[in-house]
Amino acid sequence: MQEFTMRITSVIDHAARESGPREIVTRWADGSETRTDWSGIRRDALKMAQALEALGLKKGDRVASLAMNHSRHLVSWYGVAGMGGVLHTVNPRLFDDQLEYIVNHAEDKVLCYDAMFQPIVDRMKERWTTVEHYICYDSGEHSPAFEDWIGTQNGDYEWVAGEETDPCMICYTSGTTGNPKGVQYEHRSTLMHAIAGLQPAAFNFSSASVMLPVVPMFHAASWGLPYAGAMAGIKFVFSCVNDPAVLHELMLREKVTDSAGVPTVWLAHFQYCDKEGIDLPPLKAATIGGSACPRFMIERLMKNGTRVQHAWGMTETSPIGTVGGPTWDWEELSFEERVNKTAMQGRPIFGVELRTVDLDDMATELPRDGKTSGALQIRGPWIIKRYFKAEEDAVDADGWFDTGDVGIIHPDGTLQLTDRTKDVIKSGGEWISSVELENAAVGHAGVAEAACVGMPHPKWDERPVLFVVRAEGSNVTGDEIVEHLKPLIAKWWLPDAVEFVDDIPHTATGKISKKDLRDRFSDYKLEA
Ligand code: ADP
Numbered sequence: 431m432q433e434f435t436m437r438i439t440s441v442i443d444h445a446a447r448e449s450g451p452r453e454i455v456t457r458w459a460d461g462s463e464t465r466t467d468w469s470g471i472r473r474d475a476l477k478m479a480q481a482l483e484a485l486g487l488k489k490g491d492r493v494a495s496l497a498m499n500h501s502r503h504l505v506s507w508y509g510v511a512g513m514g515g516v517l518h519t520v521n522p523r524l525f526d527d528q529l530e531y532i533v534n535h536a537e538d539k540v541l542c543y544d545a546m547f548q549p550i551v552d553r554m555k556e557r558w559t560t561v562e563h564y565i566c567y568d569s570g571e572h573s574p575a576f577e578d579w580i581g582t583q584n585g586d587y588e589w590v591a592g593e594e595t596d597p598c599m600i601c602y603t604s605g606t607t608g609n610p611k612g613v614q615y616e617h618r619s620t621l622m623h624a625i626a627g628l629q630p631a632a633f634n635f636s637s638a639s640v641m642l643p644v645v646p647m648f649h650a651a652s653w654g655l656p657y658a659g660a661m662a663g664i665k666f667v668f669s670c671v672n673d674p675a676v677l678h679e680l681m682l683r684e685k686v687t688d689s690a691g692v693p694t695v696w697l698a699h700f701q702y703c704d705k706e707g708i709d710l711p712p713l714k715a716a717t718i719g720g721s722a723c724p725r726f727m728i729e730r731l732m733k734n735g736t737r738v739q740h741a742w743g744m745t746e747t748s749p750i751g752t753v754g755g756p757t758w759d760w761e762e763l764s765f766e767e768r769v770n771k772t773a774m775q776g777r778p779i780f781g782v783e784l785r786t787v788d789l790d791d792m793a794t795e796l797p798r799d800g801k802t803s804g805a806l807q808i809r810g811p812w813i814i815k816r817y818f819k820a821e822e823d824a825v826d827a828d829g830w831f832d833t834g835d836v837g838i839i840h841p842d843g844t845l846q847l848t849d850r851t852k853d854v855i856k857s858g859g860e861w862i863s864s865v866e867l868e869n870a871a872v873g874h875a876g877v878a879e880a881a882c883v884g885m886p887h888p889k890w891d892e893r894p895v896l897f898v899v900r901a902e903g904s905n906v907t908g909d910e911i912v913e914h915l916k917p918l919i920a921k922w923w924l925p926d927a928v929e930f931v932d933d934i935p936h937t938a939t940g941k942i943s944k945k946d947l948r949d950r951f952s953d954y955k956l957e958a
Contacts, residue, residue, distance in 0.1 A: 436618040438598050439589040441660045442508040446472035449637060449663025456500040457680055458568070459546050459670040466501050468663065471508065473585055478509030480583040485563055487539060489514030489590055492600065494538035494561070496520045496547045498670040499647050502567045502576050506542055507647070507656050509580075511598040514590035516614065518600045519648040522547050524610075524938045530557040532602045532610050535819070542576060544670065545569055594618035600818060601650060603745045604939045612818030613745050615651065623748045623812040624657035626779045632739070632753045633688070634715060635662035642667040642681055644691030645720070649939065650749040653690055653717070653741070664688075674702035681711035689713055692720035694940065696727050710734045717741055717753070719775075721941055722847065722865065724872070728772045732765070742775035742845060744833060746824070748812035751784070751833075752776040752845045759842075774846040775837070782810035785830070786839055789851070789861065792832070800840040803848050803861065806833045836863070853944050855884030855892050862894055862923050864944075870918040871896055876906030881934045881942045882925065883951070888958040895954070896925040897947060899934055926956050 434440075445452075450469035457463050466474075482493065493510045495517060497503045510517040518536045520529065529550065533541070537560045543551055545568035552572075555561075564573040595616050602610040615623075627633050633655070635641075641664050643655045659666055667684045669676055672695065680686065696718065703710055716731055719741035728738050737756070743749030754776030756768075763771065778784050786804035788794040796804040809829040816823045825831045836849040848854075848863040855862040864882040871880035878901040884892035900906055908928030915924055935946035 435591070436594045436621045437589070437592070437596075438508065438511045438617050438620055438657065441621065441624065441657055442468075442472045442475060442512070445660035445663055452637065452663050453665045454501050454504065455665070455667045455680075455684055456502075457667075457669045457671070457676060458500065459498070459544065464501065468660065471501065471505055474502075474505040474580055475508035475512055476585040476587045477580040477583040478505055479513035479589070480585065480587045481580050482510065482513050482515060482540065484583070485540060487513065487515060489592065490516065490597070492516045492518050492536045492538045494518045494520050494533055494536070494541040495648070496522050496541060496543040496550065497567055497647065498544055498546075499643060499652070499668040500544075500567070500670055501668060502542075503647050504656055504666070504668075505580075507599075511617070512587075512589045514592055514596065516597045516600050519651070521602075521604070521646075521648045521938060522550060523940075524604065526554065526557075528602075528604070528610055528938065529554055532612070533558045534560060535609075536600055536602075536612060539563070540565065542567055543573075545571070546670075548572060592617075599651060601648075601745050604937050611820075613814050614818045615748060615812075619748060619812040620651075620654070620657060622781060623654050623750060624661055626781050626812075627654045627658040627750055628662055629779065631755055631777070632750065632779050633658055633690075633717065634739075634755070635659065635664055635688075637663045639664040639688050640667060640684060640686045641665070641688040641690070642669065642677065642684070642686045644669075644672060644677065644689060644695045649720070650743065650745045653719070653743070653749055655690060672698075674699045678702060678708075678711060681713065686711065687714040688717070689715075690717040692940070693718055693723050693727055696731070700727075700730065710736070712736075715739055719743060720939075722775075722869070723773065724869065725769060725773050728769050732769065732772070738772050740772050740774070740776055742835075742847060746814040746831060746833070747782070747808060750779060750812075751782055751808055752778050754844070757842065757844075771844065774840070774844050776845065777843040778845070782808055782813065784808050784839060784845060786837060789836065789854070796839075798839040798841055798843075800838060800846075803836055803838045803863070805851055806835040806837045806845070806847070807831060808833055836861075853883070855882070855894050857884075857887070857892055857894070857922070858890045860922075864894065867894055867896065867915070867919060867923060867925065870915050871898065871911060873918070874906065874911055874914045876901050876904035877911065878902070879934050879942075881944060881947055883944055883947055885926075885951070885954050885956050887926070887956045893926040893956055894923065895956070896928045897931050897934060898928055899931060
């Protein structure tokens with residue numbers, strides 16, 4: 431067979447050649463809209479690659495983006511990789527210390543940002559020691575404007591050639607403990623991950639698909655959508671704001687068929703539709719991941735005729751590990767059973783292997799019996815081997831990466847996540863899933879948010895304590911919540927105490943930060 435070097439540039443070449451006129455729509459923060467297409471994205475990416483070289487950038491150099499989802503950001507994904515560079519998508523929601531750390535650690539030379547993040551740039555400029563050039567994706571008020579900057583070039587450019595294993599993108603984990611860690615994706619790993627993402631058991635894309643990704647392009651490579659979408663030649667609809675009213679209008683007007691995002695996005699959308707008394711948008715499929723998708727969300731979307739693809743992954747896994755969707759026994763399942771199955775995290779797509787091991791010794795492989803939970807490990811061609819600039823591999827001798835998640839694998843390959851290794855509660859030698867307890871608690875109408883933490887106990891080592899933020903106007907008591915939990919979980923899982931708090935701390939990516947919660951209650955004592 432012929433030689434073919436797996437480089438990301440082949441993806442944009444293909445998209446421009448085979449799906450050139452397929453539209454890419456952007457709704458900007460100021461309410462204006464622009465339309466380009468795959469040919470336009472490639473043309474601008476060539477110009478951007480040229481413009482970066484004109485600034486003196488060389489193969490392997492890092493370019494940062496601090497931006498929402500839009501066509502110019504998409505151009506950067508291909509333009510940076512096309513000149514042999516590495517795009518570092520920075521999460522604007524990180525805290526200043528993290529922003530300082532990651533940009534300096536990645537040694538970003540150029541930073542392209544949205545005007546809405548000008549305050550971050552103004553604040554951080556002094557602290558970012560490696561950035562030599564700032565480009566603004568919108569206006570040129572404070573920095574050169576992106577369109578003007580690439581407009582100085584003619585686009586007569588050849589993509590930089592190289593190895594399949596050259597890096598093309600770097601993302602940092604938000605780092606719930608210690609400094610964030612960089613995960614560098616390669617051309618080959620990215621391309622393989624994108625091909626795997628196309629399959630019916632994953633994104634199920636065809637050229638007829640119209641995707642509005644709510645998952646940000648700065649979060650875990652936007653789940654690889656900008657690459658998989660280019661391969662299939664789908665239409666993209668981007669929005670720089672996540673206001674449900676804006677998303678709803680775009681979804682209807684642009685005939686969006688697919689969307690992807692974390693569960694909170696849908697929560698906001700439900701609230702909007704309820705308030706307005708309107709139906710949910712008629713989407714064919716919604717990919718939901720990043721944290722567990724609650725049952726009521728799955729039920730409501732399914733009743734709306736939307737296929738729910740509940741996905742699990744992490745920055746370290748490019749990120750797709752597993753995706754849920756109709757399985758071979760779908761026709762035989764009741765609606766209830768379908769919802770139950772979808773509430774789990776789906777099945778591994780080709781390329782990745784999963785296993786669970788004993789939480790005590792972290793070595794003994796556990797049966798795939800749908801009952802036994804253990805530490806979840808993964809390996810495959812788009813799974814991390816070593817963090818950026820780290821001295822040692824992050825995997826064992828056989829390539830297994832420990833995800834920090836705890837789960838159960840079912841005989842049909844379905845993964846059911848039950849907790850994170852550091853959050854699971856050990857009571858009298860037995861494990862309690864803090865996540866299951868929380869999920870059961872938020873099912874009570876008086877509970878807005880709940881977090882369960884293992885607290886030291888003189889007899890049982892640890893016992894669960896449930897921290898609850900009451901829903902607005904609710905006077906729910908601890909006893910009422912325990913009564914609500916009784917039919918839902920094992921008796922010995924019931925929390926020893928329910929504590930009401932005004933707020934629960936979150937990480938920069940919006941997940942509950944149990945570390946901060948534990949710190950806040952470091953003096954907490956349970957009686958024997
Ligand atoms: P960060 O580490 O910055 O929060 P990641 O996206 O890498 O961002 O987080 C990955 C983690 O998110 C996983 O290890 C898992 O704990 C959680 N997660 C992702 N998808 C799901 C899901 N579908 N259900 C439950 N947890 C999930």
